[in-house]
Amino acid sequence: MATSWTQPTAAWTQPESEFWAPNRNAVDESFAMAPAVYADEGFFADEQERLFGRAWVCVALTAELARPSRLLVRSIGGRSVLLARTDDGLVGFLNSCRHRGTELAEADCDIAQTIRCPYHRWHYSVDGRLVATPMFDSVPRDDFDPADFGLVPVRVDSWGPFVFACLNADTPPLAQWLGDLDERMAGYGFDEWQPATPSPADCTFEPAANWKLIFENFAEYYHLGWVHPELAKMSRVEDHHRYQGPGMYCGQTTTPISGDERDDWLTLPAADGLDASDAASGRFIALFPNVLIAVLPSHAFVMRLEPVSAGRTIEHCSFVFPPGTSPASDEAGAQQFAEAFEVTRRFWIDVNDEDIDICERAQRGIARGGAPPGPLAPRFEEPLNRFHKMTADLMTLETVAELAVPAGDRPGGIDLYGSDPNPMPPATEAAAASSAPEAPATATS
Ligand code: FES
Numbered sequence: 001m002a003t004s005w006t007q008p009t010a011a012w013t014q015p016e017s018e019f020w021a022p023n024r025n026a027v028d029e030s031f032a033m034a035p036a037v038y039a040d041e042g043f044f045a046d047e048q049e050r051l052f053g054r055a056w057v058c059v060a061l062t063a064e065l066a067r068p069s070r071l072l073v074r075s076i077g078g079r080s081v082l083l084a085r086t087d088d089g090l091v092g093f094l095n096s097c098r099h100r101g102t103e104l105a106e107a108d109c110d111i112a113q114t115i116r117c118p119y120h121r122w123h124y125s126v127d128g129r130l131v132a133t134p135m136f137d138s139v140p141r142d143d144f145d146p147a148d149f150g151l152v153p154v155r156v157d158s159w160g161p162f163v164f165a166c167l168n169a170d171t172p173p174l175a176q177w178l179g180d181l182d183e184r185m186a187g188y189g190f191d192e193w194q195p196a197t198p199s200p201a202d203c204t205f206e207p208a209a210n211w212k213l214i215f216e217n218f219a220e221y222y223h224l225g226w227v228h229p230e231l232a233k234m235s236r237v238e239d240h241h242r243y244q245g246p247g248m249y250c251g252q253t254t255t256p257i258s259g260d261e262r263d264d265w266l267t268l269p270a271a272d273g274l275d276a277s278d279a280a281s282g283r284f285i286a287l288f289p290n291v292l293i294a295v296l297p298s299h300a301f302v303m304r305l306e307p308v309s310a311g312r313t314i315e316h317c318s319f320v321f322p323p324g325t326s327p328a329s330d331e332a333g334a335q336q337f338a339e340a341f342e343v344t345r346r347f348w349i350d351v352n353d354e355d356i357d358i359c360e361r362a363q364r365g366i367a368r369g370g371a372p373p374g375p376l377a378p379r380f381e382e383p384l385n386r387f388h389k390m391t392a393d394l395m396t397l398e399t400v401a402e403l404a405v406p407a408g409d410r411p412g413g414i415d416l417y418g419s420d421p422n423p424m425p426p427a428t429e430a431a432a433a434s435s436a437p438e439a440p441a442t443a444t445s
């Protein structure tokens with residue numbers, strides 16, 4: 001009898017299986033995701049390939065590639081990828097030599113002109129062409145043309161201060177993935193926001209929690225009063241509203257921010273030219289799958305998630321600032337800036353510590369207890385239902401060319417679960433509400 005080497009296909013990759021049914025419901029009938037989604041290494045392996053291997057994954061800040069000599073090494077979906085900048089823009093390649101596959105760079109580094117393989121010293125230009133093969137021609141081969149052996153390209157694009165990469169050719173372009181985010185956040189001039197140099201603040205954490213728990217925790221404010229009593233004084237539950245149009249993201253806004261005497265978020269001046277809504281709000285964008293962005297009028301706190309295993313995630317944390325806010329390049333200016341920003345920086349780190357604690361606890365309960373998933377709270381957890389559907393789609397679709405980017409909320413407040421209608425809707429929602437016919441009173445996803 002012939003032996004089959006085919007692995008059984010897991011239910012979570014089958015479009016027709018019941019695995020995702022509780023997550024595909026409308027939010028008022030939906031449930032949390034199954035414990036395996038967070039704790040099973042088999043799920044994690046499939047997720048690396050099907051979700052991270054086919055999504056637009058945030059891999060860096062554009063500032064990290066500001067110098068043309070810079071080469072970054074990033075991991076996406078279990079693959080190692082090189083990122084660089086040429087005169088024509090950002091480029092990406094698999095981190096593997098076209099001779100016999102050797103890893104070209106172990107970690108971020110500066111290069112002189114070419115990317116050199118350490119094994120037999122084949123050289124590649126920064127745009128990926130094979131430009132030198134030492135001693136290879138000492139016995140020439142008729143079938144060898146260096147033009148056929150350039151580095152394997154990877155799709156790279158950018159938005160605002162972020163660089164994204166995608167391993168999959170069928171995935172829709174980044175602009176489609178982002179949906180209305182570019183328009184929604186146009187007033188911030190986000191392309192110009194950069195980290196401070198030298199940065200007073202960048203840091204890394206490694207919580208013992210699945211990346212999706214960190215994403216979900218960022219995307220809901222149900223936990224605010226109990227996990228973040230200090231934050232809840234400034235960012236009151238009743239001031240939270242939805243901030244969510246078409247696109248692969250979940251969003252909420254706090255309008256107005258800083259509802260009490262604390263001013264931890266407001267130690268720096270606001271960016272120039274913000275409209276009344278942007279100037280009074282904190283925008284919280286969880287961009288699928290791996291970058292969490294908290295945008296305040298004077299700065300943004302950014303977390304890029306790098307999954308390590310089912311139960312472990314690296315959080316790469318950075319602060320970015322609008323033009324004119326970040327410090328002078330001299331040491332004294334940088335010091336002055338760091339001192340002014342310290343209250344805000346400490347505040348974010350304290351809040352993040354509280355989030356890490358609760359996410360680790362959630363991970364332990366799911367991994368060791370594994371209670372069946374419970375119902376989502378429609379007022380607070382619609383963004384999670386939206387996230388679950390994105391996750392289910394990436395895990396089950398045969399081809400991501402078929403991906404349906406979520407439509408988001410309709411204007412007019414009908415579908416906006418949450419607190420009362422936003423008293424200061426962002427410009428895109430205000431414009432849409434004034435021109436849209438009244439929407440029927442049904443839930444959307
Ligand atoms: S493996 Fe890279 S030059 Fe041989």
Ligand SMILES: [Fe+2]
Binds near residue numbers: 217218223227228355
């Ligand atoms: Fe939190």
